[in-house]
Amino acid sequence: MSTIDKSEPVAGAAGDARTSPGAPAPGSCKSAPGSCKSASGSTRRALLRAVGGGACAACAARLLAGRGAFAAEASAEAPAAGDSHGRIVVHDARWFERLPDKAVKCQLCPRECTVADVERGYCGVRENRGGDYKTLVYGTLCSLNIDPIEKKPLFHYLPGTAALSVATPGCNMECKFCQNWNVSQVRPEQVESLLMPPENLVRSAVARQCQTLAYTYTEPVVFSEYVLDTAAAGRRQGVGSVMISNGYIREPALRDLCKHLTAIKVDLKAFTEKFYAEQCAAKLAPVLATLEVLHDVGIHTEIVVLVIPTLNDSADEISAMAKWIVKHMSPDVPLHFSRFHPMYRIQNLPPTPVETLDRARKVSMDAGLRYVYVGNVPFHAGESTYCPGCGKVVIKRVGYNVDVVGLRRGSCASCGRAIAGVWSQQDALAFKPKEKAAT
């Protein structure tokens, strides 16, 4: 159940009379169609801003429709959809335990925050309201894009297809190198957002011919309630769901999500507790536990490592990481080494030398991994997929240009060896998680 908190503007202080909460009834807008604000030629961010600047939901729908964007049908058919700037959407949270004196213990992620009444958890998006735990980001999208699936990156999952990619604010880590800190490290009331119920998002994906919904950019774990409901709705409409995550989630919640997801990409930030503690305010062990659960569940999983000079780039660390993946997961797990650029709180280190990425790739392949990639380096040969049997190119990639040159029904066209991955939507939607083995 969702409700909306009203937040009235301060007359004269902000000088900004925001739209009143909630969308008007159809036909109640007194503006001419599309006349609330013109978004012609604007960026998507400007578009969202325009939506938040006083337009009613119906006009927002027209603006979005005029841009060939996603939410036209969503807004038109669902009065609840629209701008949520200045408002908090309050939705019942899952995965928590009630404690005495109106406190709660969050059971979503390994932090297991004990949250007193009126307080929020570490993520900043889950709040205790009188002993009831609420999520404040259910369907409040701060980012909305159509991306190639390769951008996630997922290289062994429906190559060359599009993913309708969404995020809500918040994260349960604080990585000092975060590329999206302006949406991940904020509270929901601090960013503009568009309210998008699950069914509307799925309809938008179908309308835009996106085979996949991607929960990405920030940390989907913190909006797991929305992920779960949207992924379930997507499956019913033939749309898969992938989660691009830091893997910082407790096992029960993860297994719940895997009932509806079709693939996951996990950021393995490093392979030392020191790095996780000092750079991410988190721990490594729970992430490794997540990877083991994902392998146990059987969901398609790819791993990305952002290689940061001097912090997590030693050959020994990379080698240990790769060996762990081989041993605890599979040599078929795709591993991506991505290039770091100075960002957020780490401005004093240079971009990762390409040689460092090359070395990481070689070390990992020497450790037994079969599909190892180099990312954020245009035209690098390590962007393409090679058959581990004959070495021929199976999928050629240059940036987000994808050419499936040597894959036939999931196998190498040259030598016939099976290439690990999910190669058809039918296979993606057929995924069912394995039950947890009895202990």
Add this chain to the structure above:
Amino acid sequence: MTDAGGVTRRVFLAAAAGAGLLGGGLPETLRGGSPDPPRKPRVVVIRHEALAAEGQGPGPERVREFLDEALKALTADTKAADAWARWLKPSDRVGIKVNCLGYSTRPAVALATAASLGAIGLAPQQIIVWDRTSDELRRAGYDVAASGKSARCFGTDALADRGGAGYGREIVTSGGIGSLFSRIVTDETTALISASVLKDHNIAGLTCALKNFFGAIHNPNKYHDNGCDPFIADTCAAEPIRKRLRLAVCDALRPQFSGGPSLRPQWQWGYGGLLVSTDPVALDRVALEIIERKRASAGMKPLEAEKRPARYLASAQARGLGTADLASIEVLSIGKAWDAI
């Protein structure tokens, strides 16, 4: 000696007649001249039964009588305006940071502070009573307005039209924190007064003058690990706060010794006090002692035993923000003794 509603000072102040007598990490007196050699930082605690009233409690005029008296004791001035003028000048733009999360700083305390600032020549437009959001202020009983009789009053979110939801664009790094600071601090003020409420905190142990400034950053939720230590200290040591913070005023009218930061009337009591200091660390240390003594008298465990010992105080001292050692603090009682719980 002038008194406030019949209270008398329990400590003779002759020894403190000089100016610039206050230790701690805050700016020296604005009056210039050579301050006396450093002395113990002073925390003034003024108590009166009129301040302990339940319900609506005393109005701002009544609170101001006691507040001015406390300021005079803090500086050893005979006129309240002279005392306030040691720390704030008529050209300042002053932000009075209240704490509206859960159990809130009473509006009467903030308004009394604003009225005293008005008495030294600050116009209402130069004074902002503020917290994170206007909604929180309203819920705490504040009259949110862009202009008011004695001060403006609104939340950081009221400046959202400047971008960033009212927070700055550049990350400020200070020790362990990396945060955007409220534009009320950076754009609208030259000086800050921490107007906190004395209460227990379920993670930090205590929330008072220092933790109040978690409400000045955009991401306080990230900094509650390890009892908020050293993050509270790092926040207050950050340049936007450190260079502006002039004074700490604490609403200890009816402090809350358990169950904080949310409102738990069953754990409040009529202490009837106001605490004032230019050393926010010292003020917090005295405040902590008050809470601990009350908890002990109620048969509760010390905060240390509950694994929330307000360890951020030591970090604040280490960063030069003030004095956390109780023995090194001069606590000046007016009215009932500060440690008579």
